[in-house]
Amino acid sequence: MSSPIPIEDTIAQECLAVRLRIVHRVATRIYDDALRPTGMTISQLNILVATALLKRVRPAEVCERLQMDASTLSRNVERMKAHGWLETVPDEDRRAQPLRITPKGRRLLARAKPAWDAAQAQVQGLLGAETFAALDSAVRRIHRSEI
Amino acid sequence: MSSPIPIEDTIAQECLAVRLRIVHRVATRIYDDALRPTGMTISQLNILVATALLKRVRPAEVCERLQMDASTLSRNVERMKAHGWLETVPDEDRRAQPLRITPKGRRLLARAKPAWDAAQAQVQGLLGAETFAALDSAVRRIHRSEI
DNA sequence: AAAATGTAATTGTATATACAAATAAATATT
DNA sequence: AATATTTATTTGTATATACAATTACATTTT
Numbered sequence: 136m137s138s139p140i141p142i143e144d145t146i147a148q149e150c151l152a153v154r155l156r157i158v159h160r161v162a163t164r165i166y167d168d169a170l171r172p173t174g175m176t177i178s179q180l181n182i183l184v185a186t187a188l189l190k191r192v193r194p195a196e197v198c199e200r201l202q203m204d205a206s207t208l209s210r211n212v213e214r215m216k217a218h219g220w221l222e223t224v225p226d227e228d229r230r231a232q233p234l235r236i237t238p239k240g241r242r243l244l245a246r247a248k249p250a251w252d253a254a255q256a257q258v259q260g261l262l263g264a265e266t267f268a269a270l271d272s273a274v275r276r277i278h279r280s281e282i
Numbered sequence: 283m284s285s286p287i288p289i290e291d292t293i294a295q296e297c298l299a300v301r302l303r304i305v306h307r308v309a310t311r312i313y314d315d316a317l318r319p320t321g322m323t324i325s326q327l328n329i330l331v332a333t334a335l336l337k338r339v340r341p342a343e344v345c346e347r348l349q350m351d352a353s354t355l356s357r358n359v360e361r362m363k364a365h366g367w368l369e370t371v372p373d374e375d376r377r378a379q380p381l382r383i384t385p386k387g388r389r390l391l392a393r394a395k396p397a398w399d400a401a402q403a404q405v406q407g408l409l410g411a412e413t414f415a416a417l418d419s420a421v422r423r424i425h426r427s428e429i
Numbered sequence: 430a431a432a433a434t435g436t437a438a439t440t441g442t443a444t445a446t447a448c449a450a451a452t453a454a455a456t457a458t459t
Numbered sequence: 460a461a462t463a464t465t466t467a468t469t470t471g472t473a474t475a476t477a478c479a480a481t482t483a484c485a486t487t488t489t
Binding site: 141142143144145146147149150151152153154155156157158159160161162163166177178180181183185186187188201202203244245248251254255258259261262263265266267268269270271272273274276277280 | 288289290291292293294296297298299300301302303304305306307308309310313317325327328330331332333335348350362391392395398401402405406408409410412413414415416417418419420421423424427
Binding site for chain 1: 439444445447448449453454455
């Protein structure tokens, strides 16, 4: 006669979310600390990188890539435009507000690179090599499944 | 003569943070969607589980386990107390405000279990088996390194 | 014992996030 | 062509998060 396992034991032992969220908090803290002297956060750096990479990109495509709600991106872009790091360019479809990185944004990116290097190395050490591969394949699966 | 690789290419190809944050957003969406009928979020469920597991726990210990800032936990607990899911019990050290799950909180936990099961299965499928192991060992490393 | 230091938690303020609703413009339907 | 539907983005509102400062209490130092 064994007593049933309490719900909290099962969830604590198996929950993916709690582990993912812990790692997310720790990593965000490390990147944000490193980036603080640049005035940018890791969330904003990821948006800046996506924009620089795609040259000229609609908010909706950044949302798709980063799996971010459009309203979240909108507020982040608002702050980044206020800093002069991003700008909006006209589009044939007048609903669209394509984004482009500004020269000031490019300079910020160059200045932030060493801070990113340091944070990346620190988080890599904390998470272990297998974690990058796991996250990368998870992201690929997410992007494939959203077709 | 090869041109240098642009900063945005390097960061996009290697950044742990962007991958972690994408997976975090997707997983949070799935758990929160599943839990919505219960009135609880996955962040709150994780706090409820930690409290139930430890019977009677100081906020500072929950913060340590979940790697959450004390002010963040304070606001979350505030909401959960307003719902009647958690309560504060007295402590010898009068600075401390130990937490305990209420009977209402226990009933919520039981009611939320099937929703958690469904979300957990869905996220497991999306992230793949190797991801749980990677995250779990990362969390263990984080907890060990914070001694 | 008084003063200084340390610790636990909360409060002020800001960013990050998402859902729901609104707005504006393009496309499809009748 | 007028109406309906869809699409792109923003705005309203709420939770999640953290840093800095504050409050209240405990411990250590003098």
